[in-house]
Amino acid sequence: RQKLRFTGYSVAGITVGLVAGAVLLGDFWDLILAQLTYRANSGGVSLSQDLSLVNRFYEWRAIWNEILASPLFGHGYGVPYRFDSLIYQGTEIKLFAHNTLLTQAYRHGFVGVALLGTWVLIGGTAAIRLLRRSLAHSTERALALTVIAFLPALALASTTESILATADGTFALVVPLALVSGA
DSSP: OHHHHHHHHHHHHHHHHHHHHHHHHTHHHHHHHHHHHHHHHTHHHHHHHOHHHHHHHHHHHHHHHHHHHSTTTOOOTTOOEEEEETTTTEEEEESSOSSHHHHHHHHHHHHHHHHHHHHHHHHHHHHHHHHHOTTOOHHHHHHHHHHHHHHHHHHHHTTTSOGGGSHHHHHHHHHHHHHHHHO
16 A cells, blocks of 8 residues: 555656646746756767766776875865866876775775764664554654655765765765755
């Protein structure tokens, strides 16, 4: 029964999102759908011909070498690394990578990544426990469902962006986990 309800809510949410996008964004919505379709159909080609994606591979390789130079505790905040950028056709100096785990490992080492992973795991577990608790209020259950849906989406975004490099990204992770842990 819960799976059927979840499927119904998912279909309804996707439908509302598509209709709202079409109504609110007009012609821009058509452009978004065309680009999403193009990206979905060009997966294999993107790995070798998408300049932005290939440049990120160069960036990730450079930061990985820096991580291996100080794997346990990292380099700390504000320490730049260099890589050969295909976009700027020269050496680019950066403080973070377009990948949350690589940025955390560079700044804080594998100890920092383990602490971050433990914290997210504890918050996700708290959300699951809250959802399964029979006496939970409907608001608490909605919060738990939001966090359970939010964490995989945030994990997906973190593969190509350093979500903890800005205050907005940090709050996007901290606030839901703090709320669900408090509940």
